[in-house]
Amino acid sequence: MMWGSSPAAIANRFNTLAQNWVADGPAARAERARRKLMNCIGQREPATLNEVAQAVGRGAPAVSRAVDTLVRGGLVERTQNPDNRRRLALRLTDQGRDELGNLPSAGSGLELRLERLAHSELRAIERAIEILERAS
Structure with a gap:
């Protein structure tokens, strides 16, 4: 360890360490986004894609792809809205509720x-x- 380093050198070392110790990795960010999406669906059941997209602050195409992944994983179900057959209703499955209930x-x-x-x-x-x- 060098003592008497310049402030710039110390700042560089600190930034590197902070990224290794504290920075979220892609997996942690993806998990947070997934939980946020599931939470939004659960709070708005039966939720529409546009409602969820607006709530999470992302575009409908990106949210639609994320919902597809949740549907394939058995966490969300997509059904026709009984009031408007052209609209899909999103709901958490029992497995989705269980997973959302489990804290990280x-x-x-x-x-x-x-x-x-x-x-x-x-x-x-x-x-x-x-x-x-x-x-x-």
């Missing part, structure tokens, strides 16, 4: 990694965070 794993990746550190190392990180908070 308790500890975040960061939390689990920090749990492996010694108390003195945690205190050093806490002190660094205090310094960074003061500087912001």
Whole structure:
């Protein structure tokens, strides 16, 4: 470890570490988006594709592809709306409700990694965070 590095070098090292430790990976972002989509469907049952697309802030074609994946996975069912046969109604299946009810794993990746550190190392990180908070 180099001491006396320039602020730019320290910033670069910090950014690299932060991305490795904290940044969401594509799988975590995809899981959050999937849960958000399922949640929107569950809250609006029977939901229309346009209602869900508007609620999640995405275009109908992208939401339609995501819903297709949920339907194939047995998490969402798509049926004709009895009031308007040209419209599809989206509902969570029992499996979809069960999965939505199961919370994601308790500890975040960061939390689990920090749990492996010694108390003195945690205190050093806490002190660094205090310094960074003061500087912001």
